[in-house]
Amino acid sequence: MMRPIIAPGEAARRLEMIFPRSAFDTTLTSPIAGWAVAAMIYIDAVAGEEETFWTRPSGLIWQQDSVLTGRTTDAERREWRRAASKNRQAVEALLDEWKIAVAPRFRENSRETLRDDILASLHELGAVRQRPGLATTSPAPRWALEASFADLFLPQLADEDLVRAVEEWTDTHLDAGYRLRAHRARSRESLDHVVTVTLPDGQRRTLEPSGSSLILKGVIEEWAPRRLADPVLLSVSEPGQKMDLTDGAMLAQLGVQIDVGALLPDALLADLGTEPVEFWIVEAVSTDGPIDTRRKRELLEWAAEHHIRPSSCRFLTAFASRNASPAKRRLKDLAIGTFAWFADEPESELGWCLIKNSEDAPLVLDERARRDDHGPEVP
Template sequence: MTLPALVPWQEMRARLLVIFPEGTPDRGFLIRDMTARTVFTALYIGAVAGSGAWLAPRHVLRMSDAQAARQDDDSRRAYLDIMSKAKAPSPAGRWYAENTREPLRDEVIRQGLVPFNAMVEREGVPTTSPAGRYALRAEFAALFRPGLTGAQLDAEAAAWRRAHLSAAALARAALVRAGASTAGANITVQGPGGPSIVLPPGPSPTITKAVIEVFAPAFLGNPRVAWVSDSANKRPFRDAPLETALGIPLDAADLLPDVVLVDLDPPGRHGEVLLVFVEVVASDGPVTDQRRNALLDLIAASPRRYRPEHAAVVTAYMDRGGDPARRTMSRLAWRSFAWFVSEPDELVQLHDGSSANRKLAALL
C-alpha cells in the first residue's frame, strides 16, 4: 500500500475552513484542531477507504509531534501496527489524554466527519475491539494533498460539497455565503406592499433584508413594514400613515427592535392585526424576557390597548450554528421565536407553558 503524502495538521485545519464554509451545519465539529489532527492521523496511517487500513480514536489520541515528524513509510506502518494492538503503549507527548476519547469519537467522527460524507465506518467491529473502524473517503482525502492551494483548492472544495453534502446543507451554506457577499454595497430591501428601503452595507442589514423579503411573506398573512432601524441610523424608515393607524408611537429608539412588521390579515384571526417585533442579531442583543415585557407594556399603553396575543417577538440570526446564535440563544425570551436566514422555512418557538394544554402531544 502506498501511503498518502502529508501536509502539517495545521495546514489541514486551514483547508477545513475552506471545505466547510460559514453556514455549514455543525461547522464547529468540522473545523476544530481535533478534527484536523484526526484527518492528519488517518492519512498518516493510510486510513483511506479501499486501502484496508482503518482508524481508531486511539490512533489520534496517542499521536505526538515527534511521531508525526517521522514520515517515512516504515515508521507510519509501524505506528498503525503498534497502536492497533490491545495493549498499545502510551507515548510521551501524546496529543490527547484518554478522557478525550468520547468527544473525539462522538463529536469529531460520528457527528462530524461521518454524517458529512467525509469518512466511512466499517461494520461488524465489536465495540470493545481495538481494531479501527473509520476511514476517510478517497475524494475527501484528496483535498489534503500537498500543493493544493488558492483557487484550485476553492474549486475542488466546492466540487466536493456539490457531490457529497446534502441539498439542505448546501443551501444553508450558500445562503450564509450570499449574505456575506453583500458586505461592500448598499442593500436594497423591497417591502411587501410598500416602497423599497436602502440600508447601508453590513451583516445586520443583510439579515434585515431577509426578514422583510423572506420571513414576512412566509410567516405572515398580509405583511407590511412599519419601522426599520440599524446601528448607524435609528430611523432610516418609518411608515407614518401605518403608525398613525396602529396608534403606537414608533419613536422609542432604545426600546424598539430593528424591524416592526404588521400582519394586516393574520390567518385564523379575522378582523385583527398582529404586531411583529423583530430584533436582528449579527453580534448581540436578542429579545430577552425584559425586552419582551417592555414591548408588551408599550402596546398595552397605546389608545388601542393591544393585548399580548396581538404581538409576536422574534430574534433573527444569520445561522443557527454561528457564534451570535450560540452565545445568545440561552437569553431568548420565553413565548418568543427565533428565525435563521440560512434555514428560512423553519421557525423556533420558545413555549412558556402558559397554555392550559401544554402536553407534548398538543405542541406537535
C-alpha cells in the first residue's frame, strides 16, 4: 500500500506550521514547496521504508493537478512513477494514453529553485534525504522525504494531533537553534491571530496576519456569497509569497493557466453561475494599490496572457472602510468600469461607471452591474 496522497495546498499549510515564515526562509512554505511534498508523497518517494524510491526535481515539475486529483489508485501512481523516472517524453506518452492534456503547474526552469532552494534546505533541516554514493554531478534521482517528516502529511492527522506531531518532530529532528526559532515563531503567531478564511466550498485556509488578509477574508466570506451566484476562489496572493492556486482542478477545467512568476492580483474568483463565466480580479488595499487605470490595463493584459477573455473580467478594489485613509486618498483614482467594497459595510458596493455613451467615451457599465443595480440606470 502506498501512502495516502495530500493536496498541494494542504501540504503548504502544514509546511507553514512546521517552518513558520517569521523564523525560516519563506521558500520552505511557498506553493512550489507544498507542490514538491505532495508530488513526492504521490509517488511514495519516502526514505527508510522497505524500498526507497528516489526522485529528481524535474520529475516533480512534470506532475500536474489532473494527475494528482484524477489518477489516485496505487496502480496509476506507480505507472506515473515509472514514466516520471524516465523522461518527459515518457510522461507525455502516459498522459496521452490517459487522455489528459499536458498542463504542468510550474515551468521547467523551476527545477533549479526546487533543487537548490527547497530540497537542499529541507535536507539541511533533516526533512529530506539524499541518496548516498552519488556524485554531485550525477543526473540520477537522489531525493526522498524522510519517513518521520512524511508522517506529518498523513491526511488523517489533524487539529490537536497534528499540532502535537509537529511539535514532537521539531523537538526530535531540528537542532537547538532551529528548535528555538520554530517555537518562538509559533508563539508569536498564536498571539498575532493568524487569519483563518472559510472558502466558498467550505474548506478553510490561513493567511498571514495583515490588514490585507483581513480585507481578503471579508471579500471571500462576505462579498462573494452576496455578489456572485456560484463563487469559486481560484487563487490568492499574500505579501511575501507568490500566488497560491487554491483550485487547480477548476483552473484546468476553465482553461486558465496561471504563471505564478508574473504580475499577480490579490485574489481571483470565478462566478460559475453566469454564462459565460465571469472572473473577478480583486485587489485588497490596506495601504495602497487600488485598481486605477494603469493597474486595470496591466490586469487585463495579465488576464489575456492567462487565457481569460478580457470581456469576462470584472474588477473589485476592497478597502477596510470608507473612513480608512487608503479609501479617502484613492477612491478618486478608481478606474472606470470597476467596483469598490468596504469590509465594514459588507452589504453594499460602489460602482464607478460612465452614465452615457459618446464617441470618445464608450459605455463600460457591464450588464451584471445594471441587473444588480450597482450603478445608475443607463439610457
